[in-house]
Amino acid sequence: xxxxxxxxxxxxxxxxxxxxxxxxxxxxxxxxxxxxxxxxxxxxxxxxxxxxxxxxxxxxxxxxxxxxxxxxxxxx
Amino acid sequence: xxxxxxxxxxxxxxxxxxxxxxxxxxxxxxxxxxxxxxxxxxxxxxxxxxxxxxxxxxxxxxxxxxxxxxxxxxxxxxxxxxxxxxxxxxxxxxxxxxxxxxxxxxxxxxxxxxxxxxxxxxxxxxxxxxxxxxxxxxxxxxxxxxxxxxxxxxxxxxxxxxxxxxxxxxxxxxxxxxxxxxxxxxxxxxxxxxxxxxxxxxxxxxxxxxxxxxxxxxxxxxxxxxxxxxxxxxxxxxxxxxxxxxxxxxxxxxxxxxxxxxxxxxxxxxxxxxxxxxxxxxxxxxxxxxxxxxxxxxxxxxxxxxxxxxxxxxxxxxxxxxxxxxxxxxxxxxxxxxxxxxxxxxxxxxxxxxxxxxxxxxxxxxxxxxxxxxxxxxxxxxxxxxxxxxxxxxxxxxxxxxxxxxxxxxxxxxxxxxxxxxxxxxxxxxxxxxxxxxxxxxxxxxxxxxxxxxxxxxxxxxxxxxxxxxxxxxxxxxxxxxxxxxxxxxxxxxxxxxxxxxxxxxxxxxxxxxxxxxxxxxxxxxxxxxxxxx
Numbered sequence: 322x323x324x325x326x327x328x329x330x331x332x333x334x335x336x337x338x339x340x341x342x343x344x345x346x347x348x349x350x351x352x353x354x355x356x357x358x359x360x361x362x363x364x365x366x367x368x369x370x371x372x373x374x375x376x377x378x379x380x381x382x383x384x385x386x387x388x389x390x391x392x393x394x395x396x397x
Numbered sequence: 398x399x400x401x402x403x404x405x406x407x408x409x410x411x412x413x414x415x416x417x418x419x420x421x422x423x424x425x426x427x428x429x430x431x432x433x434x435x436x437x438x439x440x441x442x443x444x445x446x447x448x449x450x451x452x453x454x455x456x457x458x459x460x461x462x463x464x465x466x467x468x469x470x471x472x473x474x475x476x477x478x479x480x481x482x483x484x485x486x487x488x489x490x491x492x493x494x495x496x497x498x499x500x501x502x503x504x505x506x507x508x509x510x511x512x513x514x515x516x517x518x519x520x521x522x523x524x525x526x527x528x529x530x531x532x533x534x535x536x537x538x539x540x541x542x543x544x545x546x547x548x549x550x551x552x553x554x555x556x557x558x559x560x561x562x563x564x565x566x567x568x569x570x571x572x573x574x575x576x577x578x579x580x581x582x583x584x585x586x587x588x589x590x591x592x593x594x595x596x597x598x599x600x601x602x603x604x605x606x607x608x609x610x611x612x613x614x615x616x617x618x619x620x621x622x623x624x625x626x627x628x629x630x631x632x633x634x635x636x637x638x639x640x641x642x643x644x645x646x647x648x649x650x651x652x653x654x655x656x657x658x659x660x661x662x663x664x665x666x667x668x669x670x671x672x673x674x675x676x677x678x679x680x681x682x683x684x685x686x687x688x689x690x691x692x693x694x695x696x697x698x699x700x701x702x703x704x705x706x707x708x709x710x711x712x713x714x715x716x717x718x719x720x721x722x723x724x725x726x727x728x729x730x731x732x733x734x735x736x737x738x739x740x741x742x743x744x745x746x747x748x749x750x751x752x753x754x755x756x757x758x759x760x761x762x763x764x765x766x767x768x769x770x771x772x773x774x775x776x777x778x779x780x781x782x783x784x785x786x787x788x789x790x791x792x793x794x795x796x797x798x799x800x801x802x803x804x805x806x807x808x809x810x811x812x813x814x815x816x817x818x819x820x821x822x823x824x825x826x827x828x829x830x831x832x833x834x835x836x837x838x839x840x841x842x843x844x845x846x847x848x849x850x851x852x853x854x855x856x857x858x859x860x861x862x863x864x865x866x867x868x869x870x871x872x873x874x875x876x877x878x879x880x881x882x883x884x885x886x887x888x889x890x891x892x893x894x895x896x897x898x899x900x901x902x903x904x905x906x907x908x909x910x911x912x913x914x915x916x917x918x919x920x921x922x923x924x925x926x927x928x929x930x931x
Contacts, residue, residue: 352713353783356721356747360730363722372719373563 322387328361329383342382355380362386368393398438399925400672401626401916408435409676416680421603424680428577428600435582436545443544447580450506454554455575457502458561461495462568499562503555510551513543518764546586548761550579552711557593559715566593574601583673587666589685589707596685604681613890614678619908621671623873626916629665631870632657633919638855640826643835648842650852651835658825659818660874663692666705690881692817695809697778700817708761712754721750740787748780755779767824767832774820862918869915 329338332354336344344350350358359370370393379389398405412431416424436444468491472484516539524534557578560566569575578597579585639646639654646654667688677684685707694700701709720726726746734742752773759772798805823832846852857863880889893901 352717352721353744353747356718356750357743359722360727360743360746363727364731369724370722371563372714372722373565375714375718375722376565 322383324365325362325387325390326383328358328365329386331361332358338383342384344382345377345380350380358386362390366390366394368397398435400669401622401630404438413679416604417606421605424603425574425577425601428581428680429573432577432580432582432585436580436585439545446509446544446547447550447585448576449509450551450554451572451576451579453502453505454558454579455569455572457498458558458568458575459570460498461561462570464491464495465564495562499558502558506551506555510547513541513547515760515764516541549588549590550585552708552761553584553588553590554579556590556711556715560593566597569593569597577601583677584684587669587673588705589670589687590711591685591707592710596682599682602681607681610681611679612894614675614680616890616893616905617671617675617678619675619905619912621668621673621675622912622916623668623908624664624671624877625668626912626919628870628873628877629661629668630916630919631866632661632664635855635867636661640822640835642855643826643838646838646854647844647846647852648839649844650846650854651838651842653853654855655818655822655835655839658822659692659814662821663688664874664877690884692814693810693881693885694813694817695806696782696813697775697816697820698782700813701775701779708758712758716757717750717754720753721746726750744783748783751776751780763824765824765828767827767829770829771820771824774823778816778820866915866919869911873911 326338329336333350336349341347341349345355355375362368363370368390370389374389374393379385398408408431412427415427415431419427433444436447468488471487472479476484517537520535520537520539524537527534557566561568569578574597577600578593581596581600584591636654636658639651639657643651643654670684670687674684674686687706689703689706691700691704694703726749729749730742730746732742733745755772755776756769757772758775759769762768762772793800819836822835823829826832826835846854850856850858856867883889883892893904896904
């Protein structure tokens with residue numbers, strides 16, 4: 322989780338990722354930030370995030386993103 | 398059946414009456430029968446294409462769902478005793494089978510779409526090459542007329558198909574329900590392009606009559622008819638006149654024509670959405686919103702997030718993200734990051750995806766070079782906006798511009814409105830060279846007409862009918878502007894709801910009066926919707 326928070330901070334340091342749970346629907350992160358974040362996550366956690374995971378609900382909070390990473394790891 | 402005709406009015410009355418009179422479990426059947434009747438009214442032969450799409454997508458989706466369900470049951474019963482390799486082997490095999498089914502249905506539907514939309518264009522291009530090579534061109538004997546709404550329902554069904562493949566939604570096992578999702582009459586001709594997960598549940602659910610839904614829905618429908626019949630249809634012949642004769646009009650007149658076109662296309666498309674969203678609201682169904690006051694956007698990128706939202710979301714989900722996060726694009730980003738720096742490497746994958754998205758958006762809107770260039774110009778502005786953002790920020794800092802100042806925000810909004818108007822007219826005049834000619838006329842002809850009659854020569858100044866209709870369309874546009882300002886906070890209807898009943902009835906009566914006085918003639922003389930051609 323620490324590594325994920327670092328990636329997120331790097332993309333937009335003005336957000337409190339511990340509490341923010343509306344990252345996409347609240348337009349905190351745009352589609353460019355999401356692509357940058359996905360590419361960082363794939364590299365850092367050595368996983369493949371397919372387009373099937375690209376749904377708003379998977380990216381609305383750091384916890385949701387973390388849950389998605391765990392689900393992908395389980396699936397792999 | 399024209400949406401602005403009396404036959405549509407009676408059709409809607411009959412559908413609503415039946416919808417709330419039949420036992421609730423049959424409400425979706427009423428919608429299916431109504432949708433088929435609505436589509437058949439445009440020509441019996443075209444429903445075959447809707448059936449083709451529904452049948453192919455239905456069988457592929459059910460087949461994929463069967464594989465997913467069997468795999469789930471197998472893993473549940475034997476998952477603990479199996480080796481990881483064995484599990485992965487079966488999963489990969491199943492994925493392959495699902496992919497084949499998905500691709501077969503996808504390609505079959507894309508083929509139909511491409512034949513109807515792009516065959517003539519492809520033959521034209523081929524002939525241009527053949528002429529260049531001094532070879533006898535092919536005679537285009539195809540007489541294809543694209544089925545109404547083919548781009549909308551094909552994209553919607555492709556979205557559903559891919560969502561089933563990705564296991565985001567469960568496939569619908571009732572064919573007639575799939576057919577309803579494909580053909581639902583309020584959206585089949587011009588969208589919105591709905592996601593199965595958002596719409597299907599509502600379509601098949603049981604809905605009780607609610608006065609609030611009825612009242613809010615009817616108000617929205619009336620406002621939609623006003624936008625379409627009083628504003629858009631009044632401006633349509635005037636804009637057509639400017640586009641046809643811009644060569645003989647002053648640059649300023651052509652510019653006014655371009656701005657009138659911006660008003661026309663917005664009131665036309667959003668008017669349709671208001672009519673259909675209002676109708677669905679009466680039935681307790683919330684359609685996906687397609688507009689969020691787009692002319693108040695502060696950049697071209699923001700404008701496209703607020704105009705035709707459902708198409709933008711579709712492209713984002715099924716083209717932009719799959720390309721943006723693909724392995725090859727990530728590798729491209731990685732290599733360019735090492736060679737040209739972090740910023741470059743971060744921006745490149747998204748920019749590559751944006752080029753493809755905007756090329757596809759251009760082609761989706763029409764088979765012509767004008768639309769392709771229109772799409773790429775939009776993409777260019779969005780990509781430049783991304784890359785030059787640090788430069789803009791530095792300029793703003795140097796000029797001491799307060800980003801939150803009202804004046805600055807007004808400037809950004811006006812700048813974006815002017816920019817999107819210029820981009821918008823490019824494919825609408827006709828060919829690419831005609832669109833370019835219109836741009837040039839605006840920039841190179843600085844003649845100042847000496848009178849209002851010469852400034853607006855597209856108006857018949859001797860006709861009180863034309864002048865009063867144009868005046869009402871302009872007044873309607875001013876009202877639309879102020880309503881949009883109010884809607885930044887909450888819907889206008891939440892204010893009117895608190896009005897005393899007689900006042901609300903009077904306001905609605907007034908709107909009806911204006912539609913009948915200023916709109917009926919317009920819809921008799923034309924009344925088609927601009928987005929229906931896509």
